[in-house]
Amino acid sequence: MPNDTQKISVKTTDFKVVGTTPDRPDGIDKVTGRAKFGADAYAPGMLHAAIYRSPHAHAKIVKIDMSRAGALKGVKAVVTRADFATGLAGENWNILENIMASDTALYDGHAICAVAATSALIARDAIKLIDVEYEMLPHVTDVDKSMASDAPVIRAGTADKSVPAGLGENVVRYHESGHGDIDAGFAAADLVIEDTFKTEATHQGYIEPHACLATLDTDGKGEVWCCTQGHFNVQKVCAALVGTETSQIRVTASEIGGGFGGKTVVFIEPVALALSRKANRPVKLVMSRSEVFRASGPTASASMDIKIGMMKDGRMTAASAVYRMQGGAFPGAPMEFTSMCGFAPYNLENVHQIGFDVMTNRPKQAAYRAPGSPMAAFAVESVVDELCNELGLDPIEVRLMNASHEGTKASYGPTFQRIGLVQTLEAAKAHPHFTAPLAENTGRGISCGFWFNHGGETSVTMALSEDGTVALSVGTPDIGGSRASMGQMAAEELGIPYEDVRVTIADTATLGYNEISHGSRVTYASGLATIEAARDTLKKLCKRAAAKWGIDEDAVAWVDGCAVPSGANAGDFDPLPIGKITRSMGRTGGPIVGHYEATPEGAGVSFATHIVDAQVDPETGKTAITRYTVVQDAGKAIHPTYVEGQFQGGAAQGIGWALNEEYIYGTDGRLQNTIFLDYRIPVASDLPMIDTVIVEVPNPGHPYGVRGVGETSICPPLAAVANAVSGAVGVRMTQLPMTPPHILSELGKKARAKKGGANG
Amino acid sequence: MQYHTPDSFEDAVAIANAATGTTRFLAGGTDVLVQLRADIVTPDDLIDIKHIAGTHDITHNADGSWTIGVAVTGAEMSEHPTLKNDWPGLVEAMDLVGSTQIQGRATLVGNLCNGSPAADSVPAMIAINASIDITNATDTGTATRQVAAADIHTGPGKTSLTKGDVISAVNIPAVQPNSGDAYLRFIPRTEMDIAVVGVAVNLTLEGDTITAAKVVLGAVAPSYVTVTDAANALIGSTLDEAALDALATAASAACNPIDDKRGTIEFRTQVSGVLAKRAAVIAYARAKGANT
């Protein structure tokens, strides 16, 4: 991802609103239950849809018979792949194939057809009346097995040109990067450690299932209400998949009950549209929890080889990695990000990494907070930890000695600009947690983590009301309190109270294209656009004041919410507050509206260092996280408690990933744990208070120095927890999740080895 | 689906006997309604027993025994001022079920009749020799028979109840002097999970020596296992290291578990021994008067 700094001046001090912690504008609605989420929309005459899904991991679809379902009283429409656009290519084809199979069921849960009926119960019953004839095919769900030459082939010919000859058909993309001479580097090392690591696929675990209400008329005009991280993307994809023009579909984003990357993609909206077009009625479609697990986008699973060389004093001499990532039955496992992030924290002369994108009979992976990076950090930071143990070195000192800083040639190519890794390590070292005594059976783990952050297409409008208050329209769904941050940045620029700004997530007909709320881009990019739109607005306000005073526009400045004459010859006028200018704007030139459209490319990369204490019950293998500290560079925390929320959320999800969350497949290739009872995300009582330290090393690419914070926070926890657990049990844990049975079995192996050693 | 609200067990029995399709009783509904929503079981007749007089009562009888109504919730048991003094293990087992919301609804009888081999309150009921009143029709009207709690569950999803059987009360014996019970379960998290192993222990002492013991395992076999060898390992001992080790060995040996998404055979076998020891230590301390 690009990291070019635009030449802009960065303000880092003397803020009035930025850095304070006002209430979020959606707070009252959310705590009173008034907020409208994806499933909260109703329309007169609305139908309810349900999707028939494959019970098989891999099977040819011989015949779909919907006659019994279609004849059920109350069923108004049925659709199959034949009801969607034809002739699609590239990612649009992948998306359509994923949300409605053509001729082969590619994973357990793959959608095959759908119905719309007058009630949700009738729709559910109609699904049971659908007869699909299958021809079973062999399946594979494990990444290493899928790379083997004798693996069942998911879809021959999918590989792109990057894949070297001689690899299996399921390897569909390849990445290689690095610099220097790793062989020389390893030869020079005092100690080289090489190990293999595995992580299972996890789910973002958002509490709100995917839901939408859609209407599509026969004239091609459509409306969609849905929970999504990117309604402009929903608009584009839906239009392509149902075969209409993008502008004919208007999409409104609902409040969102979590996404974490999993709602950057489209699953159900085109299905609801296609059903609506056939039934000529609005159609509501809400996934069940088990549909979410089986057929939305979990993260990739990984198999990784890491090799690092180190001198006795802790200096790293070389590092190499191979990352094999499984992303389901379609290309897209984020192996290039995994490859690029793994060694990013380290200033390495010799570094090399390879990534494989591997298809299996699993659902198409989707983004999950810093996609690909947490797995890389788990593997790399485990080996760094092991090197520190073997050489008797302090884990923070070693990381400081090797840390990337401004001017470092990154492991993935570019040269880092101003970054804050060293500052996070120094803050971790100074934190009382790092030196606190450890209880019995407890280990302490340290890990760094890295994420690029992103800019992307952004469009913002700021309309002033007659009374001087402000309607700010942004196009990036609020997934972490961003409406508050936008309001703060607007208020800061305009010099007005935060309460005078109302921030709306505008629909797709209201603004120019806005990229999805992903890549930790919202506070950075929509924030930058908000500041620029405010500055555009101020220019227009100053112009009105200049006209009123009969002086030059350049002789008017904006101070504390008022136009004031500025400069020696500006004249002597009383400050003109915003409300006075807007009151007469109809007569002085019409509405005052500021706006900004751009693709900002100065998203500053971000680093974090986490410290965690894990206590393991040696008799049951159960881990308790007893203390956790997140230290992360935010660039500038616009709303510090929401920044802390992001830090804590990433840590909480990372703890779940490390300890108990996993996709469990049976030998039949079917997902075994499709409800929250058996897909074990941490509950509140599983977590300690997660302490946070906000480091602020300004990003030179944002007017206030903001860096994205939403994703970096999930990069270190897998490794930090694994290092802590490994320390507590005295065994290097190389596979996630570290469930109690897994840990107890490792402890048993260790005890048997010790006994064997003592006897022999 | 027919929803019924009988106000006597006689009516409940009559409705149940007249029903021809799938029948469920609605106590707290924390199993029944979940299964209904998840499209696992859609009853043809749903018989709500909560309107029957007395079903919400916890009664301490003159002989020291207890009668617990079939609609009494986990929360009501935990909040009862004296029940947990007599039977802390039973109350803590039921208290482990679900969350605060579930506690406001879930019942002992529902936990038992849902048929799971991993229900938390069931090992605790069996360990303290609880019995169940079952009401059904006879030639002359209705009659109630008493069956040991241990004899209700027969296998995954299965009970010994037959058509028309309605459980009308849970009987808990009077606590003996110098006795203590305890229940522990293993889950990978701290709450909101199903037992991977559950162990209930009930002990009576004379001085420091154990004179009577019962050890019951849950979630490690198709049904609950009363481990006589484990009880024998304790009886006559003062819960010394050797007795605890023998207890653990016996508990592990009694396991006949499966490998599944919730735990492995190896893990369940090993951890049932660990939990048996820990539960015995708590029960012993309680028998000695500790308020734990």
Ligand SMILES: Cc1cc2nc3c(=O)[nH]c(=O)nc-3n(C[C@H](O)[C@H](O)[C@H](O)COP(=O)(O)OP(=O)(O)OC[C@H]3O[C@@H](n4cnc5c(N)ncnc54)[C@H](O)[C@@H]3O)c2cc1C
């Ligand atoms: C979120 C959640 C968490 C849970 N956690 C746990 C847990 O930690 N441990 C655990 O053991 N369980 C757990 N459960 C399962 C459930 O809560 C318990 O099994 C509970 O005790 C069931 O009681 P109930 O009163 O809700 O039963 P209901 O759902 O009302 O009934 C369950 C069964 O009992 C039968 N039944 C009820 N009353 C009678 C009667 N009088 N005569 C004959 N049959 C009868 C019904 O026909 C039905 O088959 C959990 C459930 C949920 C939803």
